[in-house]
Amino acid sequence: MRRAIYPGSFDPVTYGHLDIIERSCKLFDEIIIAILVNPEKRPLFTIEERQAMLLEVLDEIEAGRCTLRVESFEGLLVRFAVERRADAIIRGIRAISDYEYELQMALMNRRLEPSIETVFLMAAEAYSYVSSRLVKEIYQLGAAVQGLVPPSVEARMKQKFQKE
Numbered sequence: 001m002r003r004a005i006y007p008g009s010f011d012p013v014t015y016g017h018l019d020i021i022e023r024s025c026k027l028f029d030e031i032i033i034a035i036l037v038n039p040e041k042r043p044l045f046t047i048e049e050r051q052a053m054l055l056e057v058l059d060e061i062e063a064g065r066c067t068l069r070v071e072s073f074e075g076l077l078v079r080f081a082v083e084r085r086a087d088a089i090i091r092g093i094r095a096i097s098d099y100e101y102e103l104q105m106a107l108m109n110r111r112l113e114p115s116i117e118t119v120f121l122m123a124a125e126a127y128s129y130v131s132s133r134l135v136k137e138i139y140q141l142g143a144a145v146q147g148l149v150p151p152s153v154e155a156r157m158k159q160k161f162q163k164e
C-alpha cells in the first residue's frame with residue numbers, strides 16, 4: 001500500500017492541481033491532499049472553505065482504485081508525512097521556473113527526513129501557466145476563469161468577491 005501526501009495552499013484548487021492528483025493516482029494507492037495552515041499568509045479562502053472546495057471537486061477525478069483524502073496540517077511537512085506513514089511527497093512542476101524552489105524544498109525535506117521521497121509530476125501543458133495566485137488576480141480584475149478552475153470554485157470566488 002503506497003501512500004503519498006500532496007501538500008499545498010490550494011487557495012483555491014485549480015484544474016492544474018486536479019490534473020496532478022489524477023496523475024498521482026496512477027502511482028499511489030492513497031493520496032492525502034494536505035492544506036497548509038500558514039499563519040503568515042492572508043489567504044482568500046479559510047482552511048474549511050478550501051477543504052470543502054476540494055471535497056466538492058474530487059469527484060471529477062478519475063481516481064480508479066486510489067483513495068483520496070483531504071486534510072490540513074501545521075508546521076513541518078515531513079513531520080506530517082511521517083505521522084501519516086506516507087512514502088512520498090508529490091509536487092507539481094509547471095515550468096523550469098518552478099524547479100529551483102522545488103528542488104531546494106525537496107532537498108531540505110530529504111535532509112530532514114531521508115525516508116520520504118519527493119516525486120515531481122508535470123501537469124498537462126494546458127495548465128502550465130495556471131496558478132491560484134493568477135486565477136485570483138485575473139478574476140478580481142474582471143476576467144473569466146472558466147476552464148482554469150471547476151465551476152463550483154468559480155461560484156465560491158464570485159460569492160467571496162461580492163462580499164468584500
Ligand code: PNS
Pocket residue numbers: 007008009010036075076077078104105106108109
Ligand atoms: O502550494 P504552495 O504554497 O506552493 O505549497 C507550499 C508548501 C505547503 C508545500 C510548503 O510551503 C511547505 O511544505 N510548508 C510546510 C512547512 C515546511 O515544511 N517547510 C519546510 C519546507 S523545506
